[in-house]
Amino acid sequence: MYGGIREKPAPARGAGQHLLLVVDEPDMAELLSTTLELAGYRITVVGSGTEALARLTERRFDLLVVDATLPDMESLGRDRPAVVDRPPVLLLTVYESLDRLVPELGPGERDYVTKPFRVAEVLARVQVLLRGSGPRRPRLDELGYRDLVLDDTRCEARRGTRRLDLTPAEYRLLRHLLANAHRVLSKEQIGRYVWGDFRGDNAIEQLVSRLRRKVDQDAPVLIHTRRGFGYWLGGADAEL
Known part of the structure; x- marks a missing residue:
């Protein structure tokens, strides 16, 4: 009786992937986010290429959705050294700009609407x-900075593709x-975070x-000493 009715397939859903939305128009940003x-995606919204570049140096994203008409779009150029492991990019552009954008679109790396x-x-x-973009899927319980990622579900850490063999105390310190x-x-x-009490300077x-x-x-080196004060994690050029 119903064999002739073809149901419309349900749209594919995300699995918690983290997308960086780079849009300065409030209505467009609200609609897309x-x-x-x-x-099913996690979304972070910024309003400029400069802000996007700062976020990309702080953590991993699985995809960028970028308004190609932003005034500082060049901040997201492929040769920027501060961006490690740049994710794929979906560009939102006007038709008149396609002649300029299309030659830059690498297969599997960029696309446009x-x-x-x-x-x-x-x-x-x-x-x-x-x-x-590869088999890796983000987890809601990951912490990361540049190419350093900590996975609380598996209690493991990676620097790029290299797995870090950490003791429980080292893992807690890194976290x-x-x-x-x-x-x-x-x-x-x-000391109080790692062991629950202060063990003394030498142990730390x-x-x-x-x-x-x-x-x-x-x-780059990520763990730094501020003599007389303690330790911090970040890029060497970061301002504290």
């Missing part, structure tokens, strides 16, 4: 770009530093030294 969140766009088309292109990136933590704060110094040897085998 609401739609993408309802589709012309404005005014249909939301369904944006969702479809997001799915295609995420499908081609505390990541959760307070760019903030100096005193030895007492570290040895623990930080062991963690550094594992984390900072790769450039």
Whole structure:
């Protein structure tokens, strides 16, 4: 009786992937962020290329959705050294700009949707770009800074593709530093977080030294000392 009726397939949904939305028009930002969140993605919204670049140096994103008409779009150029492991990019652009943009679109790396766009088309292109970005899927319980990622579900950490073999105390220290990136933590704060009490300067110094040897085998160095105050995690050029 119902064999002749073809049901419309349900739209594909996200699995918690973290998208960075770079849009300065409030109405467009609200429309896209609401739609993408309802589709199962986590969304961070910024209003300029400069802000986007700062976020990209702080943590990992799985996809950028960028308004190509932003005045400072060049801040997201492919040769910017501060961006590590840049994610795929979906550009929102006007038709007249396609001649300029199309030569820059790398296969599996960038795509575009012309404005005014249909939301369904944006969702479809997001799915295609995420499908081609590799098997890794983000987790809601990950902490990260640049190419350093800590996974609380598996109790493991990675620097790029390299897995870090951490002791429980080193893991807790790294988690505390990541959760307070760019903030100096005193030895007492570290000791109370890692062990529940203060173990003395020497114990803290040895623990930080062991963690550094594992984390900072790769450039750039991420764990730093503020003499007389404590330790902090971040890029060497970051302002505290």
